[in-house]
Amino acid sequence: MNDSLPAAGTRESATTAVIPLHRTPYPFWLVSDTGSGVSMSMLSFAMPLIALMITNSPAQAGVISAITVVVRIFATMLGGVLADRHSRGRIMVIGGIASTILSAGFTALAWSGSLTFATLLAASIVMGFSSTVFAMATDPMLKDIVPASMVGRATAANQGRDATISLTSGPLSGSLLGVGTWLVGAVMTVIDAIALVASVLLVRRTERATPAPVQAAPPVRRGFRAARGELGEAFRWLWRRRDLMNLIVIVMLINMGIGIIVTTTIYSLQQNGASGFEIGLVTASTGVGMLVGSFAAPWAVRTVPTGLLVVITLTWFTVGSATLILVNSIGGIAITLMLCCLVSPAVNACLGGYMMVATPSAMLGRVNAAESVMMGIVAPVAPLVAGFGFTLVGRTPTIGIGIALTVTSIVVMMATKPTRSIPVDAGWQAHAATFERPAERVRA
Structure with missing residues (x-):
């Protein structure tokens, strides 16, 4: 990060507003967030179709989707608490590692012909939980690395990226499924690995420029009751x-x-x-x-x-x-x-x-x-x-x-x-x- 940028959460001077986004750590954040977004979109599009292909039962496919939705809601709340307790950049790195490993594991299951209703349900739950809980640190990290006066422009720039993902992830996943389920997992693994590298570079850049923690985190408390209390505070x-x-x-x-x-x-x-x-x-x-x-x-x-x-x-x-x-x-x-x-x-x-x-x-x-x-x-x-x-x-x-x-x-x-x-x-x-x-x- 450029040394002239203010510390996260401070009120910047008028000159800060004209600093271009590429001079902040935003490009690393963008690559990481884009990779994670593409991988999650591919998973969301492909999983119901894979479930139908494997089970040949709309009811069983619906069970997989419904349970995954519930898990994601829980993961959203847990991820929000973790994002305020710990270093958001490091959470992004851990999320990148977990996503890469899980995508590779899914690829291995598909390649070996081991996908059944049970294994697909387990994979959907674990991958959905992991991608959601770690993704909750991504948007707060954007505020930590971009001056407040530039957040609007950064989020506006993200809109084109999001539209492109929505346009391409479905056709891409569908084309890959035509070759084989394993190929969807393989491509997700590569994309997750790219996101992981970008997250590592983001953390190095921000920690080198800002030795103090990115955000003034509250004292870490443990347990379900503490997490519930922190959510209630929000x-x-x-x-x-x-x-x-x-x-x-x-x-x-x-x-x-x-x-x-x-x-x-x-x-x-x-x-x-x-x-x-x-x-x-x-x-x-x-x-x-x-x-x-x-x-x-x-x-x-x-x-x-x-x-x-x-x-x-x-x-x-x-x-x-x-x-x-x-x-x-x-x-x-x-x-x-x-x-x-x-x-x-x-x-x-x-x-x-x-x-x-x-x-x-x-x-x-x-x-x-x-x-x-x-x-x-x-x-x-x-x-x-x-x-x-x-x-x-x-x-x-x-x-x-x-x-x-x-x-x-x-x-x-x-x-x-x-x-x-x-x-x-x-x-x-x-x-x-x-x-x-x-x-x-x-x-x-």
Whole structure:
């Protein structure tokens, strides 16, 4: 890290804001996070298909997926606690080692023909737990290595990477599965190894520049009761922060609305006889829109006040979604969804970046875990509403439910001053400080 950069969690001077990202440890972080993200996406895409291939039973494949989801939720909470207790960079290194070994082990099982329902369930649980628990240190580490005034631009830059992963991981995994299950594991092993090397270089760079610990970690306490208490502290802190709780509610409404709209559209296409390839093209169009929109996201984050930008982007998506009621062709639906998703990277970068800046570094892991749990609670709502709504009332009214939720998110955003008045990224830290308690201000 360049010696002129401030220590993690400090308030940097005005000159810090112009330091380019490549002069921070961010490139090492990006390679590590990208490798881990690609590996996890490949695993998430391939595992249900492998389960169907091995068991030839949708019920057994569903059991594997359901149990893995539950394990991941537990791993999210545990990972958040660990990320605040220990060195985040070293957690990333340990995660890289574990992922590489587990991917290699999965490759060996597949190569030897040892995959059964039992071994696949065990592999899914262990790999899902490992990838999730160690990944909880990644985002907090970003705040530790990038000045607060640049977090928005860093998260905006990540949007293009995320869109690319979503576009390529599915086709890549599908192509590899066509050759053999073992090849999926082999490629994951190579990618995990690359991520591991980047994590090691990241730790060396940050520790050489900052001899002190990256974050001021609280005294380490042991046991389930202590971990539960630390998580409870994060939930209570979030509840007191009006700006962040408002954003969480808004994101919940957005996610439910978008989920209902997209899922209902896909159900409608399938019921009307669209092929899997055609549905895949429609799904891929959302990734194309996000990839294109990601190029403008850094400019939007630093130029347009976040509160205004969120209102504009939500309005754009709501109007675009309403046109789906009138569009029925495969091409028309794909183009509409692509245009809707053009605004997603900017709003994702703003909301995610502000939450990161507003959260004290020492509890960022637990707060991220708390946010993930709250988001996970409402995750099943969209497919349930889409499934029952499409069956009972049809496509148009069900899409209307999703649109009503996105409209509600706009109303909440405009009606709450703590979120409506969030400025451009350079002013996030000062805005967030107005909602801190005096003791938190001293620690910031």
